[in-house]
Structure formats: structure tokens, C-alpha cells
Amino acid sequence: MSDTPEVVPRPPERRCYRHPDRRGGVSCQRCDRLICVDCMHQASVGFHCPECVVRRGARPVTASRQMTASASRPVATRVLLALNGLAFLYSVAASRSARGITRIDGGVLEDGSLLARAVTLRGGGLELIGVDAGEYYRLVTSAFLHDGIFHLAFNMYILWILGQMLEAGFGRARFLSLFVVSMFGGAFGALLLSAPNSPTVGASGAVFGLMGAAVLVHRAVGGSIWRSPLAPLLMLNIVFTLLIPRISIGGHFGGLIAGAFLGALMLALERRNAPVWATVSVGGMLSALLVAGSVFAAAQ
Numbered sequence: 150m151s152d153t154p155e156v157v158p159r160p161p162e163r164r165c166y167r168h169p170d171r172r173g174g175v176s177c178q179r180c181d182r183l184i185c186v187d188c189m190h191q192a193s194v195g196f197h198c199p200e201c202v203v204r205r206g207a208r209p210v211t212a213s214r215q216m217t218a219s220a221s222r223p224v225a226t227r228v229l230l231a232l233n234g235l236a237f238l239y240s241v242a243a244s245r246s247a248r249g250i251t252r253i254d255g256g257v258l259e260d261g262s263l264l265a266r267a268v269t270l271r272g273g274g275l276e277l278i279g280v281d282a283g284e285y286y287r288l289v290t291s292a293f294l295h296d297g298i299f300h301l302a303f304n305m306y307i308l309w310i311l312g313q314m315l316e317a318g319f320g321r322a323r324f325l326s327l328f329v330v331s332m333f334g335g336a337f338g339a340l341l342l343s344a345p346n347s348p349t350v351g352a353s354g355a356v357f358g359l360m361g362a363a364v365l366v367h368r369a370v371g372g373s374i375w376r377s378p379l380a381p382l383l384m385l386n387i388v389f390t391l392l393i394p395r396i397s398i399g400g401h402f403g404g405l406i407a408g409a410f411l412g413a414l415m416l417a418l419e420r421r422n423a424p425v426w427a428t429v430s431v432g433g434m435l436s437a438l439l440v441a442g443s444v445f446a447a448a449q
Contacts, residue, residue, distance in 0.1 A: 167199070171422050175317045177201055186318055186419045187369060196317070225321040226312030229328065230305055233352060236261075236293035237301050262348035263291035263400075265340055265447035280340065280447035288336045288443055294350040304352045307382065311359040318366060322425050323415055326432030331358020331408035333439035338403015340446040354400040357386065358408020365412045411435055 163173040165185035173183025177198035189196040243260075264287070266279035280287055295301035316324040335354015343349060360383050367379065390401045411432060418428050 171420065186366065186416060189318055189366070223313045223316045225325050225328075226309060226316050229308060229312065233293050233295070233301065233305060233308075236290075237295055237298075240294055261287065261290035261294050262350050263287050263336055263339055264346055264348045265343075267346040267348075279346075280444060285440070285444065288333060288440060291336065291350050292332045292352050292355055295352070296350055300351060304356050307356045307386075308352065308359070310382075311356070311363050315359060315362060315366070319415060319419070319428075320425060323428050323432075326429045327359065327362055327408060327411055327415065328355050330411045330432050330435045330439065331355040331361075331404045333436050333443065334358055334407020335397075335400040335404030337407075337439045337443045337446060338399035338401070339397045340399070340443050341403070342399030343397060349397050349400055351397075351400070353397070354404030355408075357401045357404040358411075360386070361405045361407075361409030362412025362415070365409060365416060369416050407435070407439065 163183050165171045165173045165188060166182040167188050168185050171185040171187075173185060175184060175189060175196055176182065177184055177196065179197055179201040182198055184196065184198045188198055190199065190202045240261075264279045266277060266281040268275050269278050270276075278284060295304065312324070315327065319327065332352075332355040335357065338354065339349045360379065363379055364383065386401070390396050390398055414431055415428055418431070
């Protein structure tokens with residue numbers, strides 16, 4: 150009797166029905182067929198394929214479509230929302246303030262905000278803190294702290310809207326890579342343009358990066374960004390950034406540029422049917438460059 154192990158066949162790879170050489174990242178909400186990024190047309194709920202957009206004939210929801218929707222739930226987006234919520238609850242408890250933050254010498258901002266360098270009182274003596282003092286974790290923790298419940302709610306609302314679309318289109322790993330690169334891009338921009346001891350908090354840099362990528366996705370599928378719900382959202386955020394004091398211009402536009410840049414690379418790789426690891430690797434390299442740039446900017 151042969152001891153050769155039985156070969157288990159691999160499940161067929163999900164492919165776009167219009168482009169068999171490309172990965173099908175999401176199913177059409179009307180006909181259930183798999184479509185790639187270039188075939189995705191944003192609808193009020195989910196995405197439609199080009200043929201269903203032309204026909205505009207709605208079909209009843211089938212069991213198979215419900216299973217597909219269940220399998221493509223925005224898990225990564227929900228995890229990011231939960232982490233931001235938990236970080237805010239921690240900051241409220243630690244600061245004993247409904248805003249969730251305190252002054253630089255009070256504790257919470259000192260512990261997690263983004264700043265290049267500052268002097269604070271610790272243990273009865275003066276101590277240098279900030280990214281320039283080797284506290285590189287601030288590049289991450291600052292993106293999960295917020296200045297009050299309204300700041301948190303506004304950022305989380307946009308993250309939820311964009312996260313559902315981008316995670317469904319690119320997949321969880323690519324979406325998380327996009328979020329991380331946008332986060333580090335926001336940190337780099339904030340450190341480059343802000344005063345050394347100006348503490349910065351919020352997920353706005355990462356959210357702006359997601360907006361930049363979403364705009365490129367709309368252009369890739371032939372849609373007009375000005376006719377989509379993204380247009381007023383993007384314009385409102387840009388106006389707020391430029392006109393309202395205490396908003397980090399560098400953080401917002403740094404995240405926007407980084408997210409748009411990686412989004413363009415992701416679309417190009419998706420059209421060439423590149424594997425997930427290739428896109429994530431590109432995101433990792435960009436993240437490393439942005440971290441190095443942030444450290445350099447903090448030292449200046």
C-alpha cells in the first residue's frame with residue numbers, strides 16, 4: 150500500500166466575471182457575480198457591476214448573496230473603530246475629563262500624543278519627552294486618541310463610511326496597509342509643519358488618506374467624485390482644515406497625500422493581478438520611509 154499523501158485540490162480563485170485575469174474582490178449587490186476594482190460602481194448599498202448599472206433592474210436578495218455579504222463584512226474597519234473607542238475610554242478615565250485629554254503636564258497627552266519634543270515634570274525633575282526623545286510609539290498612539298467625543302465621533306463616522314467601501318474592494322490586508330500608511334503619512338506631515346512642542350491627536354490623518362484612495366477608486370471605475378457622497382465630505386474636511394484653528398494642516402494633508410499615493414499603487418497592482426503580499430509589502434516599505442521621515446522631522 151502506498152504511503153503517498155492524498156493531494157487536496159485547491160479551491161478555485163475568485164475571479165472577475167468580466168476580467169478573468171483579475172481577482173474578484175467583491176460581489177455585485179444585484180446579480181451576485183464577482184467583480185474587480187475596475188468594474189465596481191458605488192451604489193447606495195454596496196457595489197454594482199457595469200451590466201446591472203445599465204439594466205438598473207433590481208433583483209430580490211438571495212440566500213447566496215446574504216452569505217457573500219456576511220463573508221465580506223468590514224471586520225478590519227470594525228476593529229479600528231473599537232480600538233479608537235477603547236483608547237478614548239482609557240483617556241477619559243486617565244484624565245478624569247470628558248474631553249479625554251489634559252494639558253501636556255497633566256498626563257494623557259504627555260503619554261500618547263504626537264509631538265517632536267517637550268519638557269515635562271516627572272518624578273520631581275524635568276524630563277525631555279517626544280519622538281525626538283526616542284518615544285516612537287507616539288507615531289501610532291496619537292492616531293487613536295481624540296480631543297473630545299465630537300472629535301472622535303466625526304472621525305469614526307468617516308472611517309466607517311470609507312472603510313466599508315475600501316475594505317470590500319481591496320480586502321482586509323490591503324485596507325489595513327492603506328490605513329497604516331495614511332496614519333504614518335499624517336504623523337510625518339504633522340511633525341514637519343507643527344511646532345516641536347505642539348501635541349497632536351486624532352485619526353484624521355489616516356481618515357484623510359482613506360478619502361484620497363476613495364477618490365482614486367471612483368475615478369478608476371469611471372464615476373464622478375462630484376456626484377458621489379464623497380464630494381461634500383471631502384470638501385467639508387478641507388475647509389475645516391484650512392479655516393478652523395488648532396486643526397493640524399500637516400497631519401491632514403500628509404495623510405491625504407500618503408493615502409492617495411498608495412491607493413494609486415494599489416489600483417495599478419490590482420489591474421496586474423498582483424498577489425496580496427506584494428501590495429502589503431509596498432505598504433510596509435512606504436510605512437518604513439514615513440517613520441524614518443517622521444523621526445528626521447522631529448529632530449529638526
